[in-house]
Every structure is written in structure tokens, then in C-alpha cells.
Amino acid sequence: MRKSFFEGAKAATPIVVGFIPVATAFGMVGMNAGLKLHECVLMSFMVFGGASQLMAVTMLASGAGLIQIIVATFAINFRHFVMGMSVMPKLKHISTKWNLLLFFGLTDETFAIISLKQDEELINKYYIAGLNFTSFAAWVLGTLFGGFFIRFIPGFIRDSMTIAIYGLFIGLLVPAVKKNSIGLIIALIAMGVNYLFTNYFDFGGWSLVLATIIAGAFGMVLYGREDEFAIYQEE
Numbered sequence: 370m371r372k373s374f375f376e377g378a379k380a381a382t383p384i385v386v387g388f389i390p391v392a393t394a395f396g397m398v399g400m401n402a403g404l405k406l407h408e409c410v411l412m413s414f415m416v417f418g419g420a421s422q423l424m425a426v427t428m429l430a431s432g433a434g435l436i437q438i439i440v441a442t443f444a445i446n447f448r449h450f451v452m453g454m455s456v457m458p459k460l461k462h463i464s465t466k467w468n469l470l471l472f473f474g475l476t477d478e479t480f481a482i483i484s485l486k487q488d489e490e491l492i493n494k495y496y497i498a499g500l501n502f503t504s505f506a507a508w509v510l511g512t513l514f515g516g517f518f519i520r521f522i523p524g525f526i527r528d529s530m531t532i533a534i535y536g537l538f539i540g541l542l543v544p545a546v547k548k549n550s551i552g553l554i555i556a557l558i559a560m561g562v563n564y565l566f567t568n569y570f571d572f573g574g575w576s577l578v579l580a581t582i583i584a585g586a587f588g589m590v591l592y593g594r595e596d597e598f599a600i601y602q603e604e
Contacts, residue, residue: 370495377499384478385507391419392508396515397522398423402430406516413512417474417505421445428577441578444585452480459483459492467494474501551591559584 392413399409404426416422421442428438453472460468471494479500486492546553563580566572572579 373493373495374499377496377501378503379499380482380496381479381500381503381507384476384482384504387478388419388504388507389511389514392511393515393518395419395422395426396512396517397519399426399512400516400519402426404429406513409516410509410513413509416442417476417508418442418446419476419508424577433573433577437573437575437578441581444578444581447585448477449475452477456480456483459486460497463494463497471497471501474505476504479504551588554591555584555588558587 395413396406396409399412399422400406404412412422412425416425424445425438425442428441453475456475457468460471463471474497479497482500483492483497542552542556546556559580562583563576566576566579570576
């Protein structure tokens, strides 16, 4: 049991390295957007979703309502349903009670590690618990660190943190675009729809929600025809 837990924790090392700086940035951005330290930490503790938390903070800062934030978060995190169903065959030997607990810690990064594991005997509940707990702890502690130390940062730098979130999203987008230009098309669709609904239809906070859903729908279609798209690009 202990050995499997620590093996899972060790496997989470690359995730920790990536989570700490992003969670620290989230803590700073959240505080700068008007949240209190305990609210930032509680959000990381309960949501544990980088992209959705950053989007929620952006929407809060722009005056979006609670329902709008919940719907947008649901839309952006819907991929976790698909990831969960994908790894279920590897976790069929684990009880439903444990799976409900372990699936809370399922992220893009932990999903990748579990999916790449070929030996199902090594993927026991203690291994996944070690993997998830270490990743979760890094995210929460990173948020705490960022939220606490922003008070020691000069005011002009704190004011500039409002654009840091866009830098984070660009940093997530660029690697995906390098691998596949479909990601760029989806991003441009989301940008265009959000701009249209914000400036011409005055949808307020619902603009981002609708842009997320519409761009996601286009993404499903485009990725479903990825092979055809690749052939077209080659020609």
C-alpha cells in the first residue's frame, strides 16, 4: 500500500513542477481580481481545475453572474466526463466508492499518466491516490503561496497582473497549435464569437459562455474529421 502510494507520488513530480507556477499565478490573479486569500485557496481546494478557475476569475472581474460562471465552468470541464469513461476499463478492479473519490483528482495531466500505464496491476487505488494527492497538494499550496506573497509585490506590478491570465492562456494555446492547427481555428472562433456577442449583442457575461460552447461544438466536428483535415493540409 505505502509503496504504491509513493510510486504514484513520484510519478506526479512532472505535474508538480508544472502546477506550482500556474497555481501561484492563479493565487496572484485571484487576489488582484478582488478575492480574499481563503477564497482563492478554497476555490483551488473545491474546483481543482486550472483553466476553469482562471476563466472564473476573469468572469468575476468583468462582473459576470454566478449562473454564467457555473455554466461556463461546466462547459470547459465537460472533457473530464470523456476522460473518466476512457480510463474506466483500467480501473474496473477498483470499487465504485474508491473511484468516486479518485475521480475528483482526475486532470489532463493525471489522465495522461494513467492512460500511459500499461500494467493494470500497478494502477491500484493507492497508486492513483498518491498521484492525485501530490498533484492536488501542489495546486492548493501554489495558490496559497501566490495569494500570500502578492502583498509583497509592488503596486504597479500587481496592477499588471490583470493581463497575466491572458499570458497563461496563450502559453497553454501555443503548444497545442504547434501540434495541430485545429486548436488555432477553435481559438479564433471563440474569440470572434465572444467579440461579436459582447460588442454587437450586449450579452454581457453570457458572451464568454456562448463562445465556449459554440467553439467547443466546432472543435468536436473538426477533431472528428481530423484525418480529412490533415490530408487537406498536406495537399
